[in-house]
Amino acid sequence: MEMPPPDQSIISQRLKIASDLAGIVGESNVMSDEVSLKTYETDGLTAYRQIPMLVVLPENTKEVSDVLSFCSKYGIKVVPRGSGTGLSGGALPLEDGITIGLGRLNQILEIDFENRCATVQPGVSNLAISQSMESEGFYYAPDPSSQIVCSIGGNVAENSGGVHSLKYGLTTNNLLGIEMVLMNGEVISIGGKHFDSEGYDLLGIATGSEGMLGIVTEVTVRILPKPPIAKALLIGFPDNDTAGRTVAGIIAAGIIPAGLELMDKTAIHASEKFCKAGYPLDVESILICELDGPEVEVQELALQVGNIATACGATYSRISESEEERQRFWLGRKSAFSAAGQVAPDYYVMDGTIPRGQLSKVLNRIAELSEEYNLTVTNVFHAGDGNLHPLILYDANVPGELEKTEEMGAKILKLCVEVGGVLTGEHGVGVEKRDLIGEMFNEADLKQQQRVKCVFDSQHLLNPGKVFPTLHRCAELGRMHVHSDNVPFPDVPRF
Amino acid sequence: MPESFAPQSIEELITIINWAKSGVHPLEVLGGGSKRTLGRPVQSEMTLSLSAFDGISEYQPEELVLTAGAATPLTDIESELLNNKQMLAFEPMKFGKLLSTNVSETIGGVLASNMSGPRRIKVGAARDHLLGFHAVSGRGEAFKSGGKVVKNVTGYDLSKLMVGSWGTLAVLHEVSLRVLPAPESIRTVLVFGLREQQAINVLGKAMASPHDVSGAAHVPENLIGSFSTSYISKIGGSVTALRLEGIKSSVEFRCRELLSTLSVLGEVEELHSHNSLQFWADIRDVIPYSQCNRAIWRVSVPPSSGARMVADLREHLAVDAYYDWAGGLVWLALEVGEEAGANVIHRSVIEHGGHSTLIRAPINIRSAVSVFKPQTPAMLKLTERLKESFDKVGILNPGRMYPGI
Numbered sequence: 001m002e003m004p005p006p007d008q009s010i011i012s013q014r015l016k017i018a019s020d021l022a023g024i025v026g027e028s029n030v031m032s033d034e035v036s037l038k039t040y041e042t043d044g045l046t047a048y049r050q051i052p053m054l055v056v057l058p059e060n061t062k063e064v065s066d067v068l069s070f071c072s073k074y075g076i077k078v079v080p081r082g083s084g085t086g087l088s089g090g091a092l093p094l095e096d097g098i099t100i101g102l103g104r105l106n107q108i109l110e111i112d113f114e115n116r117c118a119t120v121q122p123g124v125s126n127l128a129i130s131q132s133m134e135s136e137g138f139y140y141a142p143d144p145s146s147q148i149v150c151s152i153g154g155n156v157a158e159n160s161g162g163v164h165s166l167k168y169g170l171t172t173n174n175l176l177g178i179e180m181v182l183m184n185g186e187v188i189s190i191g192g193k194h195f196d197s198e199g200y201d202l203l204g205i206a207t208g209s210e211g212m213l214g215i216v217t218e219v220t221v222r223i224l225p226k227p228p229i230a231k232a233l234l235i236g237f238p239d240n241d242t243a244g245r246t247v248a249g250i251i252a253a254g255i256i257p258a259g260l261e262l263m264d265k266t267a268i269h270a271s272e273k274f275c276k277a278g279y280p281l282d283v284e285s286i287l288i289c290e291l292d293g294p295e296v297e298v299q300e301l302a303l304q305v306g307n308i309a310t311a312c313g314a315t316y317s318r319i320s321e322s323e324e325e326r327q328r329f330w331l332g333r334k335s336a337f338s339a340a341g342q343v344a345p346d347y348y349v350m351d352g353t354i355p356r357g358q359l360s361k362v363l364n365r366i367a368e369l370s371e372e373y374n375l376t377v378t379n380v381f382h383a384g385d386g387n388l389h390p391l392i393l394y395d396a397n398v399p400g401e402l403e404k405t406e407e408m409g410a411k412i413l414k415l416c417v418e419v420g421g422v423l424t425g426e427h428g429v430g431v432e433k434r435d436l437i438g439e440m441f442n443e444a445d446l447k448q449q450q451r452v453k454c455v456f457d458s459q460h461l462l463n464p465g466k467v468f469p470t471l472h473r474c475a476e477l478g479r480m481h482v483h484s485d486n487v488p489f490p491d492v493p494r495f
Numbered sequence: 496m497p498e499s500f501a502p503q504s505i506e507e508l509i510t511i512i513n514w515a516k517s518g519v520h521p522l523e524v525l526g527g528g529s530k531r532t533l534g535r536p537v538q539s540e541m542t543l544s545l546s547a548f549d550g551i552s553e554y555q556p557e558e559l560v561l562t563a564g565a566a567t568p569l570t571d572i573e574s575e576l577l578n579n580k581q582m583l584a585f586e587p588m589k590f591g592k593l594l595s596t597n598v599s600e601t602i603g604g605v606l607a608s609n610m611s612g613p614r615r616i617k618v619g620a621a622r623d624h625l626l627g628f629h630a631v632s633g634r635g636e637a638f639k640s641g642g643k644v645v646k647n648v649t650g651y652d653l654s655k656l657m658v659g660s661w662g663t664l665a666v667l668h669e670v671s672l673r674v675l676p677a678p679e680s681i682r683t684v685l686v687f688g689l690r691e692q693q694a695i696n697v698l699g700k701a702m703a704s705p706h707d708v709s710g711a712a713h714v715p716e717n718l719i720g721s722f723s724t725s726y727i728s729k730i731g732g733s734v735t736a737l738r739l740e741g742i743k744s745s746v747e748f749r750c751r752e753l754l755s756t757l758s759v760l761g762e763v764e765e766l767h768s769h770n771s772l773q774f775w776a777d778i779r780d781v782i783p784y785s786q787c788n789r790a791i792w793r794v795s796v797p798p799s800s801g802a803r804m805v806a807d808l809r810e811h812l813a814v815d816a817y818y819d820w821a822g823g824l825v826w827l828a829l830e831v832g833e834e835a836g837a838n839v840i841h842r843s844v845i846e847h848g849g850h851s852t853l854i855r856a857p858i859n860i861r862s863a864v865s866v867f868k869p870q871t872p873a874m875l876k877l878t879e880r881l882k883e884s885f886d887k888v889g890i891l892n893p894g895r896m897y898p899g900i
Binding site for chain 2: 112113114115116117137138158159161165166169170172173186188190192193194195196197198199200201202203204205207208209225226227228248251252254255256293294296297300301353354355356357382385386387420421422423424425426427428429433437440441442444445446447448449451452453454455456467
């Protein structure tokens with residue numbers, strides 16, 4: 001992965017920079033020794049590693065602001081980092097850059113039940129928000145699989161989803177406001193406890209901007225009363241096509257389940273071996289369909305979903321009889337990634353979204369690719385919103401296998417775009433899909449996005465090397481002309 | 496030089512915008528033009544009509560996605576969705592009665608204003624339902640963003656910037672929207688005779704209950720007579736209303752539960768489908784103020800502050816108010832006077848946290864006062880730079896939002 005060329009003049013000043021930063025955040029909050037730095041060398045996308053020049057751990061907004069103005073003044077690149085669970089390399093450090101860890105901004109500042117919102121610092125974990133209000137019957141809806149660890153600041157940066165996003169939306173649909181520090185150190189407050197904003201929707205553009213527009217230092221989220229009950233149906237199918245038709249049938253019946261997840265045979269077997277969730281092993285795929293609401297609603301919809309599945313040709317169906325059983329159905333799904341880790345030394349998670357109707361075509365093509373590349377693929381799928389996670393199993397110690405895996409992964413993502421879908425549904429572009437972004441966007445599309453980047457960070461100091469395959473100088477973006485609609489990105493010079 | 500353009504193709508649209516850009520000819524961008532009298536008047540003598548970009552181009556109900564030309568009438572989209580038992584869940588407003596116009600809203604205009612109806616509290620705003628678009632920027636460049644699937648984080652979410660930008664950044668010509676199943680059944684629980692603050696507390700409690708309320712409004716006694724259903728207009732006191740939607744058995748169950756909880760507060764009643772639909776359409780479309788000629792403001796504040804803010808305002812101004820979004824959306828009416836209360840209202844909204852928009856007032860007022868709550872200097876700077884990043888010379892709807900924007 002090619003990154004912007006490191007600035008040797010910055011690297012040569014490393015110790016001076018460390019001592020200046022210590023003057024801002026205190027000596028104990030600056031890391032410069034190799035052992036400490038090494039823990040920050042990668043995020044959830046472990047295929048890429050780079051030891052950062054320095055790590056800084058500010059403790060409040062003012063320190064974040066002071067660090068950024070300092071870096072801005074001296075032209076030092078900055079990589080923000082939450083908990084480091086991201087799956088697209090968004091927090092991959094730079095050799096000549098400072099990684100700013102937001103873990104010490106970890107306070108829940110206010111829970112306002114009257115206005116049904118909570119204001120928290122970015123380092124608070126996703127799950128901790130829900131836990132802090134559990135006793136009052138409230139929760140924060142988006143629930144990425146890594147919710148025990150992942151931080152809300154990271155969720156904002158990546159616009160994280162989760163298994164319940166079909167009914168309750170992504171991060172962007174559950175935010176009311178943020179405080180954000182711009183690269184020049186300016187602190188801005190966007191939104192608040194009210195809905196929507198006057199002027200341009202800066203909250204909307206900041207969410208999912210992968211830490212490239214500003215560093216979020218406070219987040220106000222909407223909170224919701226917990227539904228009275230939730231039940232999950234576990235349904236087995238003789239083939240993926242039947243499962244796909246069942247998903248379409250459920251949506252066509254006007255039902256929006258709280259979660260609708262599909263796992264293919266390889267994923268079922270891997271999960272079952274890993275955590276014994278009680279999945280049927282004589283089926284080609286399973287659907288987990290969660291319904292929540294008042295009991296009378298859940299029961300009626302469960303019956304309907306069961307009937308739709310049977311009519312489509314399902315061969316197995318079971319409804320959770322207890323909360324414990326419901327959790328167990330989910331355990332297998334939520335452990336799908338870890339389970340893959342048990343059957344192969346390494347795995348590579350893809351994250352394309354496709355129109356639901358294309359599911360069986362895409363799964364068949366993935367099976368062909370799997371054979372062609374001689375690499376096992378397991379598929380888990382947020383079937384409700386069309387977000388597919390093929391996991392390619394490989395062994396990084398076998399020379400050439402990572403490259404082979406990446407090549408196959410790229411083919412899967414191109415396939416997603418080809419059938420009318422997109423490159424990434426919830427993991428972000430980061431460095432991982434950076435060079436594929438031209439599959440979806442042409443040069444004019446990308447230039448407009450980069451102009452927005454320039455509005456917030458005209459020197460390209462904040463998280464450079466992510467999302468865009470080519471960084472144009474901001475001044476240059478103003479006078480570029482687009483000649484062709486299809487600029488082949490692999491051929492243009494990078495950096 | 497023609498005074499209005501109606502490009503028939505994307506190529507023509509690009510040509511016109513490039514022509515306007517090179518000569519710095521400002522354009523007023525129009526879908527149908529239903530909201531021309533809303534907001535700051537555009538500083539332009541030429542119009543750019545998108546009327547040719549009309550029609551639904553792609554709609555597969557089971558994908559929950561609809562793609563249409565920006566000038567497709569809202570009513571066309573809504574009736575096609577209804578045929579498939581689906582809807583635009585954010586309940587776009589219909590401004591016809593309030594602004595005295597027969598022009599139909601277009602989907603592009605709906606998105607440009609980001610004005611969402613009562614269900615905003617449950618399903619989000621217009622901004623949450625635009626999945627992707629094709630547009631031509633004020634720089635004359637065709638570009639796109641987003642896609643035609645619900646879950647997508649590829650690249651910056653430019654759709655969010657488009658929604659609520661009042662056509663000042665780019666000219667949308669094709670939009671893809673998230674659609675949702677329409678509820679099978681609707682009921683509304685009414686509580687009679689509550690005072691404003693008490694009503695807001697009740698709405699807040701209902702929102703905190705697990706009954707999945709999809710509309711929460713309060714109308715004071717003096718406005719009840721203006722509602723279009725006689726059942727409502729004949730009620731002689733204030734009405735506090737909570738809407739429940741979903742499958743019949745669930746709606747009936749939740750309705751019973753709410754009625755029994757709320758009956759301790761006073762007289763309660765339930766509205767069934769037809770009356771419910773009409774009541775919430777009246778709330779959404781500001782029917783209580785459609786017959787008068789006063790200035791109308793739309794204010795969004797934290798829900799628990801709605802009634803307090805109005806009480807504060809009444810120390811300085813004679814305002815009428817009714818509440819949607821559990822108190823978070825306040826519709827204000829007051830005599831136009833010299834400035835339609837602009838300074839007092841903006842100041843109060845800034846104090847309580849929120850935003851305020853002057854929806855209806857004579858043109859001389861809308862040209863003179865801040866139609867949208869003034870921004871902080873830091874935000875204004877970003878606004879100016881964003882405008883420039885899409886529309887460098889400022890030819891798209893200049894002045895529509897703020898002076899020069």
